[in-house]
Amino acid sequence: MITTPALAPPWSTTEWLNTPEPLTLERLRGRVVLLHAFQMLCPGCVSRGIPQAQRVAELFADAPLTVVGLHTVFEHHAAMRVESLRAFLHEYRVRFPVGVDAPDPGGEDIPQTMRAYGMRGTPTTVLIDARGRLRRQVFGAHDDLLLGRELQTLLLEATSNQEERSTAAPPGVGCDDAGCALPGTGG
Amino acid sequence: MITTPALAPPWSTTEWLNTPEPLTLERLRGRVVLLHAFQMLCPGCVSRGIPQAQRVAELFADAPLTVVGLHTVFEHHAAMRVESLRAFLHEYRVRFPVGVDAPDPGGEDIPQTMRAYGMRGTPTTVLIDARGRLRRQVFGAHDDLLLGRELQTLLLEATSNQEERSTAAPPGVGCDDAGCALPGTGG
Amino acid sequence: MITTPALAPPWSTTEWLNTPEPLTLERLRGRVVLLHAFQMLCPGCVSRGIPQAQRVAELFADAPLTVVGLHTVFEHHAAMRVESLRAFLHEYRVRFPVGVDAPDPGGEDIPQTMRAYGMRGTPTTVLIDARGRLRRQVFGAHDDLLLGRELQTLLLEATSNQEERSTAAPPGVGCDDAGCALPGTGG
């Protein structure tokens, strides 16, 4: 049975860094979103997850894609307060916006957004399409080749949606001395 | 000015390994082709290019994609004869088909296919779409995220072409406990 | 001009983790000491310095060598308090003793031990011989081959000192099916 993908749950946050104002899924509608859930003291996040999210932000800078971090602390809460996170982002040169997941109102360890998405731990990579639908959720290390592939599926859908609404010209395809460019890769 | 991509030049080879019969672009029509041009004594090919091509072959095994190696020797010809190449492929566990680029009939160093594609050295990664057109040619190391993105562009085109000819059903999209699957990623 | 190496300055600390009681250079006399000065939010420490110190602790477990960490916070003080450090050591599985460098009494950023050693930043690797003398201080990444070489110089000196005081038997040297053992390498 094929199910229609559901809308991604809204984000519950207490604070945002690297952005003048809070981000919401509604405000990002029309763009593909890579949500990277991490903890600043999670070794796999630091060595692999965050660097991957940073490279996506750089390499897809020309595309309608936004990389968003989510600090989903579910252990050692006192060790990872927002002043520590702020220094962490500074030292690791993380430039993308990062929201702080809101603590559980009942005092449980798992914060609200992490629970709403049913995440199993950190790092978790979530892909949300331009219509705000949850399309992919991966716990742990994710292969660059597959991630690049999945992002392009969503980006082409987003472009296709736009074209249906506008008078679409076919995307340019060109060859020069350096090679031949695919649509949407800039080179 | 936007140019229409040209057909990829045919391959001129003297021998094929890892395949019962020679491959040609005509026989691969309908499939996306990643052509990896290398030399067995090229350090950048051994450390990065060939491993990347191997991972593409594994990770895209479910897709209409064929990875093809091309041994484009343009220096140290005596050092890289076919018996050395055969041992190399065995030791490095390269399983995809590899053609041996045909030497220049005039005795020049650069072999025929390498010249026809205007390659600047090894490794070179060439992407050819399902209609046999040359769409991308990259000399040197190529980023996994970008390669995954570019391959998916061509794979979705290939699928779209097929659907136009058949009675196309929308691709299945599903979520389960492990996450939510994008079309064509099997995961 | 050749100078006699001076005694390493004493350590000024406010707290110790991973050890039931504080460590001092006096108590470590007779053992070679690798002092690894780091900050928990220093990327070079996390990716290279601390893993190297951990490998030294494991690979030289049979030798009269003690690996000691020193948390020398000189920026983002509020972000790296001891409760954050404790969680960091837990998550990164750092088992060796770690002292917290005492803050400057005058309120300057650089803590006391860091200043006493004239360290230029983190990570800094300090080698102290069995007589408590400062023998090597390296700022930044340090090559494993050179570090192994330097440690063995100090270890052989330490052994030689002991032998002079005892009735020294020559260290055993043996070959077996697995190979031939150097003194002090256990294999």
Next chain:
Amino acid sequence: MITTPALAPPWSTTEWLNTPEPLTLERLRGRVVLLHAFQMLCPGCVSRGIPQAQRVAELFADAPLTVVGLHTVFEHHAAMRVESLRAFLHEYRVRFPVGVDAPDPGGEDIPQTMRAYGMRGTPTTVLIDARGRLRRQVFGAHDDLLLGRELQTLLLEATSNQEERSTAAPPGVGCDDAGCALPGTGG
């Protein structure tokens, strides 16, 4: 039972590259020797063993140490003839002398020196002291920290031997702004 280390077996070679004349253990007496046995189509040699031997040659350039390669082909003989080896050394920028192990006179696969040392495969790292004695033989990847340690044991022995024969001055030990130097590390 502690055994006295035996003299390293002499090398049987058919050819030498990167050196104007053949090397022998007799001619290297007085120097520590790191013998790196490899095959040019052995992935572990190419990715780890040879780079390690190259770094030893560079980092210990000031020490009485010679790094020697030995091409011990025991499979795919036709694929790794000397013209291929020569191109390999050129492409991988191997500068240290490399001998070609002499084939078995009875036609067996394992060449003579490899058999004399009882090597179990490639890469194999052999350490020979300044008196020509076999002190360490490791099959497979060897840790840099341990290798640096073992080399220094043999280098200090070699220096100590020389000092016994001369009027030995104690090795210089010095501190400057950059740090404090151990004997024999130049740094």
